Every structure is written in structure tokens, then in C-alpha cells.
Amino acid sequence: MSVAAARAPFVLPRAHVDIAVIGGGIVGLCTAGFLASAGCDVMLLDAGGSAASTANAGSLHVQMQSRFMRLFPDRVAGMERQLPLYPKAVAFWKEFERALDADFELKVSGGLMVAETPEQFEFLVAKSRRERELGLATELVGRDELARLAPYLGPHAIGAELCANEGKLNPLKCNAFVRAWAKRAGVEIVDRCRVDALASAGASRDAGFTLTTAGGALAARRVVVAAGPGARALMAGVGALLPVDPEPLHMNITEAVPPLILHLVQHAERSITLKQLSTGQVVIGGGWPARLAPGSAYPVVDPDSLAGNLALAQFMVPALAPLQVIRCWAGLNSKVDGRGVLGEMPDVPGLYAAVPGDAGYTLGPLSARLVADIVLGRDPGEDMTPYAPDRFAHERVAFSGAPAV
Ligand SMILES: Cc1cc2nc3c(=O)[nH]c(=O)nc-3n(C[C@H](O)[C@H](O)[C@H](O)COP(=O)(O)OP(=O)(O)OC[C@H]3O[C@@H](n4cnc5c(N)ncnc54)[C@H](O)[C@@H]3O)c2cc1C
Known part of the structure; x- marks a missing residue:
């Protein structure tokens, strides 16, 4: 030029x-x-x-995210009204992929929201009951079943809520x-x-x-x-x-490893999502905050979120501990x-x-x-x-x- x-x-x-x-x-x-x-x-x-x-994590969410329920309790009623749209939205992504004859790397392999204490499990019991009333297909799994389904989880996991129609895709x-x-x-x-x-x-x-x-x-x-x-x-x-309103959020991705994490993984009380792309990299996010650059509306990484998000990830999935994080970034979500x-x-x-x-x-x-x-x-x-x-x-x-x- x-x-x-x-x-x-x-x-x-x-x-x-x-x-x-x-x-x-x-x-x-x-x-x-x-x-x-x-x-x-x-x-x-x-x-x-x-x-x-x-900038997003590519998680296909269906069950209510505990992060939203914890941070915005006043919005739970609003979230519940939209909940029935989520499984339809995942089905629509699948149809869309077919209609475009595209490869979105879309996999619906289920989502687990993990509890590590009896109180967290009780929270999941109540959440799952409410979600089933609202028409979602969710079920609870105890420690033994969870160990069988998700052997990659650490020893602290005592149970989980499983939502079969959650999954992931590659947003880029x-x-x-x-x-x-x-x-x-x-x-x-x-x-x-x-x-x-x-x-x-x-x-x-x-x-x-x-x-x-x-x-x-x-x-x-x-x-x-x-x-x-x-x-x-x-x-x-x-x-x-x-x-x-803008909500600046933090994300990380690791080097590629052989298949390890089969599900979209979340926590019943703490902010995290974990999933492995078909290329082997593990995407770690789930709502840790980023910052707005001074005097601008551009999101930038907050080192505290980098440390906190990764520490929680390897606590939940110990096999992640030796992996290199190859990239982290910040993105701007929309909150209503x-x-x-x-x-x-x-x-x-x-x-x-x-x-x-x-x-x-x-x-x-x-x-x-x-x-x-x-x-x-x-x-x-x-x-x-x-x-x-x-x-x-x-x-x-x-x-x-x-x-x-
Ligand atoms: C870090 C992060 C992780 C996330 N993870 C997930 C996830 O795993 N799963 C999930 O379902 N959702 C996730 N989300 C949420 C999801 O990414 C967003 O809700 C979704 O992408 C919003 O899409 P959108 O098209 O409405 O807005 P955006 O993708 O934000 O696009 C808005 C566009 O409008 C443009 N624009 C703004 N103002 C103007 C203007 N005045 N003139 C012209 N253009 C303008 C912007 O430049 C931008 O390109 C995540 C969000 C973030 C930030």
C-alpha cells in the first residue's frame, strides 16, 4: 500500500x-x-x-453459574427467566454449525459444577432442584460417581451437579x-x-x-x-x-497436553471455568476480574487474577500444575x-x-x-x-x- x-x-x-x-x-x-x-x-x-x-472462553453454559448467583443475588430472578433459553441456544449452535457446513470444534460433553464441602453440595442440591423445576436436565453425582466420570479432579471434590447439554466450542x-x-x-x-x-x-x-x-x-x-x-x-x-455495563474479565490458556479434561468444569462457590480444547490446550477462566486501562475503556490483565485463577485451577485439577500458561488476556463482558x-x-x-x-x-x-x-x-x-x-x-x-x- x-x-x-x-x-x-x-x-x-x-x-x-x-x-x-x-x-x-x-x-x-x-x-x-x-x-x-x-x-x-x-x-x-x-x-x-x-x-x-x-475474548471469551468458548464455554457453552446451560446450568446457572454459581458465580452470577453469588455476585448478583438480586439478578437471580432475571437469570431464571432466561434459563430455558440456554439449552435451546446450545441446540441452535449445533444447527448453525450444520447449516454453515462449518467446524466450530463444538462438543457437548457435559458440564460439572464441583462441590468440595457438604455446604457447597447442599447448594447444588437446591440449585439442581430449582433448575429441574424450570425444565433443565441436571443431576447430582456423589463422590464415587464423580471419581469415575472425572478422574482428573483432585481429592477435594466430593460431588457435583452434572448438566449433560453443556459443552464448548472454539470462538475464534x-x-x-x-x-x-x-x-x-x-x-x-x-x-x-x-x-x-x-x-x-x-x-x-x-x-x-x-x-x-x-x-x-x-x-x-x-x-x-x-x-x-x-x-x-x-x-x-x-x-x-x-x-x-462493562465487566472486564480475565482469561488464560495453557500449552497443549493429551486429553485430560472431558467436561466443562465449574465450582459451586468459586469463580472458575476449565475446559480442554480439541487442540489440547486448557482454557482457564470463569470470571476473575481484569482492569480498565487508566483513562480508557480498554481491558487489561490484573496480575492478582492471573495468580488466583491459576492457583484455583491447579487445586481443582492437580495435573495442571506443571503446565506452562502460554497466554493470558482480558476481555470486556456486558452486564445487564x-x-x-x-x-x-x-x-x-x-x-x-x-x-x-x-x-x-x-x-x-x-x-x-x-x-x-x-x-x-x-x-x-x-x-x-x-x-x-x-x-x-x-x-x-x-x-x-x-x-x-
Ligand atoms: C473474558 C470473557 C469470557 C467469556 N466467556 C464466555 C463463555 O465461556 N461462554 C459464554 O457464553 N459467554 C462468555 N462470555 C460472554 C460473551 O463473550 C459475550 O456475552 C458475547 O460475546 C457478547 O457478544 P456481543 O456481540 O453482544 O458483544 P461483543 O462481542 O462485545 O461485540 C460488541 C462489538 O460492538 C462494537 N462497538 C461497541 N460500541 C460501538 C460503536 N459505538 N460503534 C461501532 N461499534 C461498536 C465493539 O467494538 C465490539 O466489536 C465471556 C466474556 C468475556 C469478556
Whole structure:
């Protein structure tokens, strides 16, 4: 590339589109892909900042994560309302892999949430009972059965909750396949393009929207905001409240070893997820905090989390102790109220929220399909009431916007 070309100012490829999707994580890519596959004219704009979809652990979650229950007890009711969507979301990932003729390295080999004390096991007994009432297939396993199922666990494990339809995939492979599919479907993807402001294009309800970017303005008849923690500031531009907050999280991956860990492993009380990729590396994460770099919204590793996460991992699976950690990183998760926010914004026709909720990579493609159906005026085939953005209407009184992410 010549120096002149490298310095050429960035210009949007065109000034009008029918549907603009803001955010190129798993939800934005899938929503845009589903809409384009249905024949819509779609442009996707992505800032190119930190996306949870490129930083996540690739765990396919179904059972309630003890971490969320412990940290956000006030959100448990919200999480329970979304719980029935999780097994459907895992099934949807499988269908999606088949439909794209892709290899996501997807394996549904079950998830174990491990207890090390009788109190932790009692917690799992109550959790499992509640989850079964809500329609999940979970069961409890005692010490002997656990030793047979998961001989890699250390001697402290006394039992576990087993959820057979949990699993894992390789998010980097998925992102690449999904992006290629969206492009093939006709989505015009504009990378490194931050939408600085979103505004209504006129006073009438069907005036559409204006998106301001460094490459010029874009007029869109409809807009889907799939911008993770960036969604709050964008929605504020049209006077709408979407109270999504950034949650910086820590991740690690080890060198490759022969098959060792068969399940997605979690702990009944402590923050951890462990799983082994088909390539042999062990991915260790589960909610240890990262930091935001001073004066920025970019997540950076916190050394305390590196030490704590790895110490817990090798305590639970002693065979991990001699392994080299080859990489650690930080990512930015999105937190709302335990549930996704999926649908048209109240009082702003043509503007849609697409924020998947906790374990949002698991929920990503299905959430995107539900939002795409709503945009298309199709029946999504799910009761969308739990995910409707109008549940924040009462908070708007205190609403004062938030800094951009
Ligand atoms: C470390 C970590 C581990 C995780 N592990 C798991 C897991 O194992 N399993 C699981 O199910 N979930 C996991 N999650 C959660 C999951 O990754 C996210 O919920 C999911 O990826 C969210 O996808 P998204 O498309 O909504 O948002 P993102 O992937 O965050 O994408 C949002 C995109 O919007 C762009 N954007 C933001 N603002 C603007 C703007 N103004 N203009 C243009 N673009 C903008 C951003 O640059 C970004 O690319 C994890 C998250 C983290 C951080």
C-alpha cells in the first residue's frame, strides 16, 4: 500500500442503508447475517475495539453459574427467566454449525459444577432442584460417581451437579466462519468504524436514524444496536435507556497436553471455568476480574487474577500444575440485569436492542435470530416478554446517560 493510500481519509462506502447493525461481535454478525439472508439491505459497522466475542472462553453454559448467583443475588430472578433459553441456544449452535457446513470444534460433553464441602453440595442440591423445576436436565453425582466420570479432579471434590447439554466450542473459529457467512449473505461489513452518535433523523416516528462516524453520516431506516457495553451510550443519543455495563474479565490458556479434561468444569462457590480444547490446550477462566486501562475503556490483565485463577485451577485439577500458561488476556463482558435485552426500544420504532445476557456467547446466535425475526415482523416462536427493553422504562426517570465504551 502506498503512503498516500495509507493516509487516505476513511469514507463510508455509501450514505444510505435500510438496516444498520452497530457492533460486529457474535450477536451483530449473526443478526446482520440473518437479516441479509432474508433479503434485507444491511450494513454492519464495528468500532474494532475490545469485543467479548473475540475474548471469551468458548464455554457453552446451560446450568446457572454459581458465580452470577453469588455476585448478583438480586439478578437471580432475571437469570431464571432466561434459563430455558440456554439449552435451546446450545441446540441452535449445533444447527448453525450444520447449516454453515462449518467446524466450530463444538462438543457437548457435559458440564460439572464441583462441590468440595457438604455446604457447597447442599447448594447444588437446591440449585439442581430449582433448575429441574424450570425444565433443565441436571443431576447430582456423589463422590464415587464423580471419581469415575472425572478422574482428573483432585481429592477435594466430593460431588457435583452434572448438566449433560453443556459443552464448548472454539470462538475464534466460530467468529471467522460466521463473518464469512454474513459476507456471503450480502452484509456490507465496515470495520474500524465507530458510530460516534446515533440520532433520530427527524421528528416523525418513521423518520429513520442518522449515524455519525469519522467516515461520514449514514442514514438508516432501521438500526440494530448489538454493541455490547457500547450500547448504553448509543441508545442515550435517542433518549433511550439500555443499562448495560462493562465487566472486564480475565482469561488464560495453557500449552497443549493429551486429553485430560472431558467436561466443562465449574465450582459451586468459586469463580472458575476449565475446559480442554480439541487442540489440547486448557482454557482457564470463569470470571476473575481484569482492569480498565487508566483513562480508557480498554481491558487489561490484573496480575492478582492471573495468580488466583491459576492457583484455583491447579487445586481443582492437580495435573495442571506443571503446565506452562502460554497466554493470558482480558476481555470486556456486558452486564445487564441477568437477562438479555432483545427487541424494539419503547417509543423509538425502528430501533432494536440486541444484547444477549449472561453467557452471551452461548446465547449469541439464537438471540440474534430472535431479534432478526422481530425486525422482519416474523413470529420468533419464543415468548419475548422476559427480554423486552421496555422493562427499564421506570428507570428512565433517573437516567442521565453514560460514558461511551
Ligand atoms: C473474558 C470473557 C469470557 C467469556 N466467556 C464466555 C463463555 O465461556 N461462554 C459464554 O457464553 N459467554 C462468555 N462470555 C460472554 C460473551 O463473550 C459475550 O456475552 C458475547 O460475546 C457478547 O457478544 P456481543 O456481540 O453482544 O458483544 P461483543 O462481542 O462485545 O461485540 C460488541 C462489538 O460492538 C462494537 N462497538 C461497541 N460500541 C460501538 C460503536 N459505538 N460503534 C461501532 N461499534 C461498536 C465493539 O467494538 C465490539 O466489536 C465471556 C466474556 C468475556 C469478556
